[in-house]
Amino acid sequence: MRTRNAVARDYYGILGVSREASDDEIKRAYRKLARQFHPDVNPDPEAQEKFKDINAAYEVLSDDRKRQIVDLGGDPLAPGGGGAGGPGGPGGAGPFVGFQDIMDAFFGGAAGGSRGPRPRTRPGADAILRLELDLHETAFGVEAPITVDTAVLCTTCSGAGTAAGTHLATCEACGGRGEVQSVQRTFLGQVVSARPCTVCQGYGTTIPHPCPTCAGDGRVRTRRSLTVKIPAGVEDGMRIRLAQQGEVGPGGGTAGDLYVEIHERPHDVYSRKGDDLHCRVTVPMTAAALGTRLTIKTLDSEETVDVKPGTQPASTLRLRARGVPHLRGTGRGDLYVHLDVRTPTKLDADQERMLREFAKTRGEEVAELSKQGGFFSRMRDAFNGHA
Ligand SMILES: [Zn+2]
Ligand SMILES: [Zn+2]
Numbered sequence: 001m002r003t004r005n006a007v008a009r010d011y012y013g014i015l016g017v018s019r020e021a022s023d024d025e026i027k028r029a030y031r032k033l034a035r036q037f038h039p040d041v042n043p044d045p046e047a048q049e050k051f052k053d054i055n056a057a058y059e060v061l062s063d064d065r066k067r068q069i070v071d072l073g074g075d076p077l078a079p080g081g082g083g084a085g086g087p088g089g090p091g092g093a094g095p096f097v098g099f100q101d102i103m104d105a106f107f108g109g110a111a112g113g114s115r116g117p118r119p120r121t122r123p124g125a126d127a128i129l130r131l132e133l134d135l136h137e138t139a140f141g142v143e144a145p146i147t148v149d150t151a152v153l154c155t156t157c158s159g160a161g162t163a164a165g166t167h168l169a170t171c172e173a174c175g176g177r178g179e180v181q182s183v184q185r186t187f188l189g190q191v192v193s194a195r196p197c198t199v200c201q202g203y204g205t206t207i208p209h210p211c212p213t214c215a216g217d218g219r220v221r222t223r224r225s226l227t228v229k230i231p232a233g234v235e236d237g238m239r240i241r242l243a244q245q246g247e248v249g250p251g252g253g254t255a256g257d258l259y260v261e262i263h264e265r266p267h268d269v270y271s272r273k274g275d276d277l278h279c280r281v282t283v284p285m286t287a288a289a290l291g292t293r294l295t296i297k298t299l300d301s302e303e304t305v306d307v308k309p310g311t312q313p314a315s316t317l318r319l320r321a322r323g324v325p326h327l328r329g330t331g332r333g334d335l336y337v338h339l340d341v342r343t344p345t346k347l348d349a350d351q352e353r354m355l356r357e358f359a360k361t362r363g364e365e366v367a368e369l370s371k372q373g374g375f376f377s378r379m380r381d382a383f384n385g386h387a
Helices: 011-015 023-037 045-061 064-071 099-107 135-140 285-290 349-361 375-384
Strands: 127-133 142-153 179-186 189-196 219-230 239-242 258-264 271-273 276-284 292-297 302-307 316-319 335-342
Touching (some): 011 023, 011 045, 023 045, 045 064, 127 135, 127 142, 127 219, 135 142, 135 258, 142 258, 219 239, 276 285, 276 292, 285 335, 302 316
Parallel strands (some): 276 335
Antiparallel strands (some): 179 189, 239 258, 271 276, 316 335
């Protein structure tokens, strides 16, 4: 049985192709591996496992929608992964896929749905872009300028792919059907199949005079500047969707969406947990004992807070609603101020005398350490064998 992990599988790695691989490269890689590992050819149980992986990878990467899910970090075959290949889907079928299924996958048979010429105009892919923001920007929102590098509609031909004043021509090789029938001899015997017409790549039409700007693709790559409105309260890892700002499809097809993924830079003072913020403030031992008033710089204001007399080390002050605004709805997280009570490290003679008198009045026993070699240095010597 196929094992499905929570972690997205490396479908590109399984087929040994790059993330930028074209549909043809994916198909070629699959065909090569499928021939090598098909159980009819290679009865080794490990090969069968491998064959299942290869099929899963091809199922995903040959489907634009599933491939997008992979490119966005998901796994369309994972339970609840949003793909049609969940339990009961094509990916879950049988111990291995029959040879005809492979042929169908190549040549657009039953598994591929309707036959006939494929449309030149197809929807574009989604795109993703990382955006680094500092805490102030994620907390209060910002209008961030971004530069996007995607395919856009070719303005010379408006997506048609044909040079000015020219038109598509019906493919003479297939008569416009986009496919040709053929009988193939394989190791399973004769297989009759319809394969895409190689002259028109299955479109049923050819472009006798391609548009000089886009070479017939109907789209060109370009850098664009956009402004993305980041709402207050976003968090590291969140994605903002900009509808139809992704890649324009072949033949000028509807653009996919653009996802802007938020990356929050670490802050010098505050660490963020959800919408709460945490910071550390050092308080002298005397101030902790006697109580004091602190001025705390928050993200957007200054607050005066009282440290109660007798405050213990590792105490925390909570400033309500001084954290990050909630993304949806009203209100804000809290700011937690962690107090570091600091013991003085150097005392002059007067200070030491006063502190000893203070200890005496409280009946606290304090051993006298000689200036040369106190208790701790004697301990150290003992550990080092110098005693
Ligand atoms: Zn063009
Ligand atoms: Zn043709």
